Amino acid sequence: MKKHIYILTTITTSVLLSFCGNNNTPNKSASGKEIYERTCSVCHGLDGKGNISGAAYLYKSKLTIDACIEVIKNGKGNMPGNLLTNESDINAVAEYIQTLRTE
Numbered sequence: 001m002k003k004h005i006y007i008l009t010t011i012t013t014s015v016l017l018s019f020c021g022n023n024n025t026p027n028k029s030a031s032g033k034e035i036y037e038r039t040c041s042v043c044h045g046l047d048g049k050g051n052i053s054g055a056a057y058l059y060k061s062k063l064t065i066d067a068c069i070e071v072i073k074n075g076k077g078n079m080p081g082n083l084l085t086n087e088s089d090i091n092a093v094a095e096y097i098q099t100l101r102t103e
């Protein structure tokens with residue numbers, strides 16, 4: 001009987017641990033799309049066609065990816081420059097906005 005309880009406890013513990021394991025996976029960095037939708041779409045629109053407070057139309061932007069990174073880091077006109085501070089977030093979002101270009 002004792003043995004059964006021991007086995008049951010072991011199984012329960014490992015099941016619980018595996019649940020915890022899922023939460024412990026290292027902070028998966030958000031995708032460029034997620035960051036864009038959270039941080040940029042308020043002005044630029046989900047499809048890059050928004051121009052709230054004079055935002056440039058990203059769907060027809062001609063800037064190079066490096067120039068986009070500059071704008072994201074330093075801001076421009078009405079666009080604040082401190083929206084993102086994490087380098088990999090900035091790169092991910094700069095790559096994502098290239099995919100919004102349709103012109």
Ligand code: HEC
Pocket residue numbers: 036039040041042043044052053054055056057058060061062063067068071072076077078079080083084093094097
């Ligand atoms: C508060 C509104 C606002 C938010 C939020 C915002 N932008 Fe902007 N964005 C602007 C405005 C306004 C301009 C135009 C600046 C100018 O040329 O005077 C602009 C310009 C740009 C440009 C230059 C495009 C071009 O062709 O000149 C890029 C790239 C850009 N934004 C990317 C982003 C990204 C990426 C985010 C999210 C991290 C973001 N913006 C968030 C308002 C915003």
